[in-house]
Amino acid sequence: MRLLTALFTLGLATLLLNTASGQGFSISPSRIFFSGNPGETVSQTVTFGNTSKTTLSFITRIQDWDRDSVGTKIYYDSNTKPLSNAKWITLSSNAVSVQPGENKQVIVSLTIPPDAKQLTHSMLFFTQVKEQEAQQKNAAKIGLNVLMEVGVQVYYVPRGLNAGELEFLSFDDRGIYDNGKNKSRRLALKIHNKGNLNKDAFIRFELTNKETGEEIKIKPEVIAMLPDATQWVIVDLPTDLKGKFLAVALLDAGSTYDLKVAEKEIIYRP
Structure with missing residues (x-):
């Protein structure tokens, strides 16, 4: 094998869409990069768009992740990986409902620990659910059917890396x-x-x-x-x-x- 380093660059193709979308809805951005000083709380917004004819409802959860030897994402419980930032993250709402034709925002905040020196990451999942009344006669319970799930990658990037x-x-x-x-x-x-x-x-x-x-x-x-x-x-x-x-x-x-x-x-x- 011969390895060469060229002294010029090619234009980088669009790698990842900054908007995750499905039939009738979109979530933007698909990746969030936080930067700031230790001890500081920084915030960004995730925007939901609903172009369908029905109300869309989402609940949230955060997981750790990394990639295997061929680049496939592997997910873990939150706060279990060494470079997790899951416990630093708070949301303005852990559930969101978007009416037809509406855009709605969720504020994602990250509080940077005093000793934060490395790039950290986690995955913020928005899971679409549909409430359905139980079909049993006289039943009072409510069930949740999962329809779709979208992940937003959340990174903390210290300055000067x-x-x-x-x-x-x-x-x-x-x-x-x-x-x-x-x-x-x-x-x-x-x-x-x-x-x-x-x-x-x-x-x-x-x-x-x-x-x-x-x-x-x-x-x-x-x-x-x-x-x-x-x-x-x-x-x-x-x-x-x-x-x-x-x-x-x-x-x-x-x-x-x-x-x-x-x-x-x-x-x-x-």
């Missing part, structure tokens, strides 16, 4: 992969976030047959990485590829970072 860089650690040919239903040729990129800030990045791939010049199209990937995280990005290719190929991966974390390039020569035989 080292941004660092993303870097390629390896570019591996893992051969034929069989999931029991389909087979593919698998490539795997290992990426590390050297900094103390979370980063979004866009990975573009190029695969060229060195004998014929044919270019094989590969779907780009979007990644989001927490500080000091290591993550694998998996690429599955057709099994009928034959010949000598040059695989190139371009890692773009935005205009403030250098473009990273990894190359690997591969021979695919019948």
